[in-house]
Amino acid sequence: ITKEQDALMKLIVEAYNKHQIPQDVTKKLLQEQYSTEENFLLLTEIATSQVQVLVEFTKNIPGFLSLDHEDQIALLKGSAVEAMFLRSAQVFSRKMPKGHTEVLEERIRKSGISEEFITPLFNFYKSVGELHMVLEEQALLTAITILTPDRPYVRDQQAVERLQEPMVELLKKLCVLQHPQEPQYFARLLGRLTELRTLNHYHAEMLTSWRVNDHKFTPLLCEIWDVQ
Numbered sequence: 001i002t003k004e005q006d007a008l009m010k011l012i013v014e015a016y017n018k019h020q021i022p023q024d025v026t027k028k029l030l031q032e033q034y035s036t037e038e039n040f041l042l043l044t045e046i047a048t049s050q051v052q053v054l055v056e057f058t059k060n061i062p063g064f065l066s067l068d069h070e071d072q073i074a075l076l077k078g079s080a081v082e083a084m085f086l087r088s089a090q091v092f093s094r095k096m097p098k099g100h101t102e103v104l105e106e107r108i109r110k111s112g113i114s115e116e117f118i119t120p121l122f123n124f125y126k127s128v129g130e131l132h133m134v135l136e137e138q139a140l141l142t143a144i145t146i147l148t149p150d151r152p153y154v155r156d157q158q159a160v161e162r163l164q165e166p167m168v169e170l171l172k173k174l175c176v177l178q179h180p181q182e183p184q185y186f187a188r189l190l191g192r193l194t195e196l197r198t199l200n201h202y203h204a205e206m207l208t209s210w211r212v213n214d215h216k217f218t219p220l221l222c223e224i225w226d227v228q
Protein backbone atom coordinates (compact mmCIF):
# COMPACT_ATOMS: atom_id res chain seq x y z
CA ILE A 1 0.00 0.00 0.00
CA THR A 2 1.49 3.34 -1.07
CA LYS A 3 1.28 6.50 1.07
CA GLU A 4 -1.41 7.90 -1.25
CA GLN A 5 -3.44 4.70 -1.01
CA ASP A 6 -3.18 4.73 2.77
CA ALA A 7 -4.39 8.36 2.81
CA LEU A 8 -7.32 7.49 0.49
CA MET A 9 -8.16 4.50 2.69
CA LYS A 10 -8.27 6.63 5.84
CA LEU A 11 -10.54 9.22 4.18
CA ILE A 12 -13.02 6.59 2.99
CA VAL A 13 -13.16 4.73 6.32
CA GLU A 14 -13.51 7.99 8.25
CA ALA A 15 -16.41 9.02 6.00
CA TYR A 16 -18.00 5.58 6.33
CA ASN A 17 -17.77 5.66 10.12
CA LYS A 18 -18.86 9.27 10.48
CA HIS A 19 -22.41 8.61 9.43
CA GLN A 20 -24.31 5.87 11.25
CA ILE A 21 -28.05 5.23 11.48
CA PRO A 22 -29.30 7.27 14.47
CA GLN A 23 -29.77 5.17 17.62
CA ASP A 24 -33.40 6.29 18.12
CA VAL A 25 -34.35 4.67 14.81
CA THR A 26 -32.86 1.30 15.73
CA LYS A 27 -34.24 1.64 19.29
CA LYS A 28 -37.79 2.01 17.91
CA LEU A 29 -37.20 -1.34 16.24
CA LEU A 30 -37.76 -3.03 19.61
CA GLN A 31 -40.42 -0.75 21.03
CA GLU A 32 -43.16 -0.19 18.46
CA GLN A 33 -45.80 -2.88 18.09
CA TYR A 34 -45.83 -5.32 15.20
CA SER A 35 -48.65 -4.26 12.89
CA THR A 36 -47.90 -4.25 9.15
CA GLU A 37 -48.51 -0.52 9.20
CA GLU A 38 -46.10 0.09 12.12
CA ASN A 39 -43.48 -2.07 10.43
CA PHE A 40 -43.81 -0.15 7.18
CA LEU A 41 -43.44 3.17 8.99
CA LEU A 42 -40.30 1.87 10.74
CA LEU A 43 -38.77 0.63 7.51
CA THR A 44 -39.57 4.01 5.96
CA GLU A 45 -37.62 5.69 8.74
CA ILE A 46 -34.73 3.26 8.34
CA ALA A 47 -34.63 3.69 4.56
CA THR A 48 -34.84 7.49 4.84
CA SER A 49 -31.98 7.66 7.34
CA GLN A 50 -29.98 5.18 5.22
CA VAL A 51 -30.33 7.50 2.22
CA GLN A 52 -29.30 10.52 4.31
CA VAL A 53 -26.24 8.57 5.53
CA LEU A 54 -25.47 7.59 1.93
CA VAL A 55 -25.56 11.20 0.71
CA GLU A 56 -23.23 12.33 3.50
CA PHE A 57 -20.81 9.46 2.86
CA THR A 58 -20.80 10.16 -0.89
CA LYS A 59 -20.00 13.85 -0.39
CA ASN A 60 -16.87 12.77 1.53
CA ILE A 61 -15.55 10.48 -1.23
CA PRO A 62 -12.39 12.27 -2.48
CA GLY A 63 -13.09 13.86 -5.85
CA PHE A 64 -16.85 13.27 -5.85
CA LEU A 65 -17.77 16.93 -5.33
CA SER A 66 -15.50 17.91 -8.24
CA LEU A 67 -17.62 15.83 -10.65
CA ASP A 68 -20.23 17.49 -12.89
CA HIS A 69 -23.19 18.31 -10.61
CA GLU A 70 -25.71 16.53 -12.84
CA ASP A 71 -23.47 13.46 -12.75
CA GLN A 72 -23.29 13.62 -8.95
CA ILE A 73 -27.09 13.37 -8.85
CA ALA A 74 -27.13 10.60 -11.47
CA LEU A 75 -24.59 8.56 -9.47
CA LEU A 76 -26.53 9.00 -6.21
CA LYS A 77 -29.88 8.10 -7.75
CA GLY A 78 -28.36 5.18 -9.65
CA SER A 79 -26.59 3.67 -6.64
CA ALA A 80 -28.91 4.48 -3.72
CA VAL A 81 -30.66 1.10 -3.66
CA GLU A 82 -27.43 -0.90 -3.96
CA ALA A 83 -25.56 1.20 -1.39
CA MET A 84 -28.52 0.89 0.99
CA PHE A 85 -28.65 -2.89 0.65
CA LEU A 86 -24.89 -3.15 1.03
CA ARG A 87 -24.92 -1.05 4.19
CA SER A 88 -27.94 -2.81 5.69
CA ALA A 89 -26.36 -6.19 4.86
CA GLN A 90 -23.26 -5.14 6.78
CA VAL A 91 -25.29 -3.75 9.70
CA PHE A 92 -27.44 -6.89 9.63
CA SER A 93 -24.60 -9.35 9.63
CA ARG A 94 -22.27 -7.48 11.99
CA LYS A 95 -23.12 -4.44 14.05
CA MET A 96 -26.67 -5.29 15.13
CA PRO A 97 -26.78 -6.43 18.78
CA LYS A 98 -28.16 -9.98 19.16
CA GLY A 99 -31.95 -10.02 19.03
CA HIS A 100 -32.17 -6.82 16.96
CA THR A 101 -31.37 -8.81 13.83
CA GLU A 102 -34.27 -11.20 14.42
CA VAL A 103 -36.64 -8.34 15.24
CA LEU A 104 -35.67 -6.40 12.09
CA GLU A 105 -36.01 -9.58 10.03
CA GLU A 106 -39.49 -10.12 11.49
CA ARG A 107 -40.51 -6.54 10.74
CA ILE A 108 -39.23 -6.77 7.17
CA ARG A 109 -41.16 -10.00 6.68
CA LYS A 110 -44.33 -8.38 8.03
CA SER A 111 -44.31 -5.02 6.26
CA GLY A 112 -46.17 -5.77 3.06
CA ILE A 113 -43.05 -6.78 1.10
CA SER A 114 -43.87 -9.76 -1.13
CA GLU A 115 -42.17 -13.11 -0.41
CA GLU A 116 -40.52 -13.12 -3.85
CA PHE A 117 -38.42 -10.16 -2.72
CA ILE A 118 -37.82 -11.31 0.84
CA THR A 119 -35.97 -14.45 -0.27
CA PRO A 120 -33.34 -12.80 -2.50
CA LEU A 121 -32.93 -10.06 0.12
CA PHE A 122 -32.02 -12.47 2.93
CA ASN A 123 -29.94 -14.61 0.59
CA PHE A 124 -27.93 -11.49 -0.17
CA TYR A 125 -27.57 -10.70 3.54
CA LYS A 126 -26.36 -14.23 4.15
CA SER A 127 -23.81 -14.12 1.30
CA VAL A 128 -22.43 -10.79 2.55
CA GLY A 129 -22.31 -12.10 6.13
CA GLU A 130 -20.32 -15.17 5.05
CA LEU A 131 -17.56 -12.90 3.65
CA HIS A 132 -16.76 -11.44 7.10
CA MET A 133 -15.66 -8.21 5.45
CA VAL A 134 -13.48 -5.88 7.51
CA LEU A 135 -14.58 -2.25 7.85
CA GLU A 136 -12.10 -1.03 5.20
CA GLU A 137 -13.47 -3.49 2.66
CA GLN A 138 -17.07 -2.49 3.45
CA ALA A 139 -16.31 1.22 3.07
CA LEU A 140 -14.37 0.74 -0.18
CA LEU A 141 -16.97 -1.59 -1.67
CA THR A 142 -19.69 0.98 -0.93
CA ALA A 143 -17.62 3.79 -2.52
CA ILE A 144 -16.94 1.56 -5.57
CA THR A 145 -20.68 0.87 -5.91
CA ILE A 146 -21.50 4.58 -5.83
CA LEU A 147 -18.77 5.37 -8.38
CA THR A 148 -20.15 3.01 -11.03
CA PRO A 149 -19.58 4.88 -14.33
CA ASP A 150 -22.38 3.23 -16.35
CA ARG A 151 -25.35 4.44 -14.31
CA PRO A 152 -28.21 5.97 -16.35
CA TYR A 153 -27.74 9.64 -17.38
CA VAL A 154 -24.05 9.87 -16.37
CA ARG A 155 -22.45 12.11 -19.01
CA ASP A 156 -18.73 12.10 -18.16
CA GLN A 157 -18.18 8.39 -17.47
CA GLN A 158 -14.39 8.72 -17.77
CA ALA A 159 -14.31 11.17 -14.86
CA VAL A 160 -16.15 8.61 -12.71
CA GLU A 161 -13.83 5.80 -13.88
CA ARG A 162 -10.81 7.89 -12.85
CA LEU A 163 -12.23 8.00 -9.30
CA GLN A 164 -13.39 4.38 -9.17
CA GLU A 165 -10.25 2.74 -10.56
CA PRO A 166 -7.84 3.65 -7.71
CA MET A 167 -10.44 2.35 -5.23
CA VAL A 168 -10.75 -0.97 -7.04
CA GLU A 169 -6.92 -1.25 -7.09
CA LEU A 170 -6.77 -0.43 -3.38
CA LEU A 171 -9.51 -2.94 -2.52
CA LYS A 172 -7.65 -5.62 -4.50
CA LYS A 173 -4.44 -5.00 -2.49
CA LEU A 174 -6.40 -4.95 0.78
CA CYS A 175 -8.04 -8.29 0.03
CA VAL A 176 -4.65 -9.92 -0.60
CA LEU A 177 -3.34 -8.49 2.70
CA GLN A 178 -6.45 -9.32 4.74
CA HIS A 179 -7.18 -12.77 3.26
CA PRO A 180 -3.80 -14.20 2.13
CA GLN A 181 -5.18 -17.74 2.36
CA GLU A 182 -8.07 -16.90 -0.01
CA PRO A 183 -6.71 -15.74 -3.40
CA GLN A 184 -10.25 -15.59 -4.89
CA TYR A 185 -11.61 -13.37 -2.07
CA PHE A 186 -11.43 -10.15 -4.14
CA ALA A 187 -13.37 -11.83 -6.96
CA ARG A 188 -16.01 -12.95 -4.43
CA LEU A 189 -16.39 -9.36 -3.23
CA LEU A 190 -16.95 -8.09 -6.77
CA GLY A 191 -19.42 -10.94 -7.24
CA ARG A 192 -21.52 -9.38 -4.48
CA LEU A 193 -21.79 -6.21 -6.59
CA THR A 194 -23.31 -8.27 -9.41
CA GLU A 195 -25.79 -9.85 -6.99
CA LEU A 196 -26.60 -6.34 -5.73
CA ARG A 197 -27.66 -5.22 -9.19
CA THR A 198 -30.33 -7.90 -9.33
CA LEU A 199 -31.89 -6.43 -6.16
CA ASN A 200 -32.61 -3.15 -7.97
CA HIS A 201 -35.37 -4.88 -9.88
CA TYR A 202 -36.93 -6.40 -6.76
CA HIS A 203 -36.73 -3.06 -4.99
CA ALA A 204 -38.64 -1.30 -7.77
CA GLU A 205 -41.34 -3.99 -7.51
CA MET A 206 -41.44 -3.51 -3.75
CA LEU A 207 -42.00 0.24 -4.09
CA THR A 208 -44.74 -0.28 -6.68
CA SER A 209 -46.59 -2.83 -4.55
CA TRP A 210 -46.48 -0.45 -1.56
CA ARG A 211 -47.68 2.39 -3.79
CA VAL A 212 -50.55 0.29 -5.06
CA ASN A 213 -51.67 -0.13 -1.44
CA ASP A 214 -51.30 3.69 -1.17
CA HIS A 215 -48.48 3.64 1.35
CA LYS A 216 -46.81 7.06 1.77
CA PHE A 217 -43.05 7.53 1.28
CA THR A 218 -40.96 10.41 2.64
CA PRO A 219 -40.04 13.31 0.29
CA LEU A 220 -36.38 12.20 0.25
CA LEU A 221 -37.29 8.66 -0.85
CA CYS A 222 -39.68 10.04 -3.49
CA GLU A 223 -36.90 12.25 -4.83
CA ILE A 224 -34.14 9.66 -4.93
CA TRP A 225 -36.34 6.97 -6.49
CA ASP A 226 -38.52 9.19 -8.70
CA VAL A 227 -41.80 8.00 -7.16
CA GLN A 228 -45.05 9.97 -6.70
Ligand SMILES: CC1(C)[C@H]2CC[C@]1(C)[C@H](OC(=O)c1ccc(O)cc1)C2
Pocket residue numbers: 040043044045046047050084085088108216217218221
Ligand atom coordinates in the same frame (compact mmCIF):
# COMPACT_ATOMS: atom_id res chain seq x y z
C1 LIG B 1 -33.54 -3.30 5.04
C2 LIG B 1 -33.96 -2.61 3.73
C3 LIG B 1 -32.75 -2.16 3.00
C4 LIG B 1 -34.90 -3.48 2.88
C5 LIG B 1 -36.07 -3.62 3.82
C6 LIG B 1 -36.16 -2.29 4.53
C7 LIG B 1 -34.97 -1.53 3.97
C8 LIG B 1 -34.50 -0.37 4.79
C9 LIG B 1 -35.34 -1.14 2.56
O1 LIG B 1 -36.61 -0.49 2.60
C10 LIG B 1 -36.86 0.39 1.57
O2 LIG B 1 -36.20 0.49 0.58
C11 LIG B 1 -38.05 1.24 1.83
C12 LIG B 1 -38.47 2.15 0.86
C13 LIG B 1 -39.57 2.95 1.09
C14 LIG B 1 -40.24 2.84 2.31
O3 LIG B 1 -41.31 3.67 2.58
C15 LIG B 1 -39.82 1.93 3.29
C16 LIG B 1 -38.71 1.13 3.05
C17 LIG B 1 -35.40 -2.47 1.84
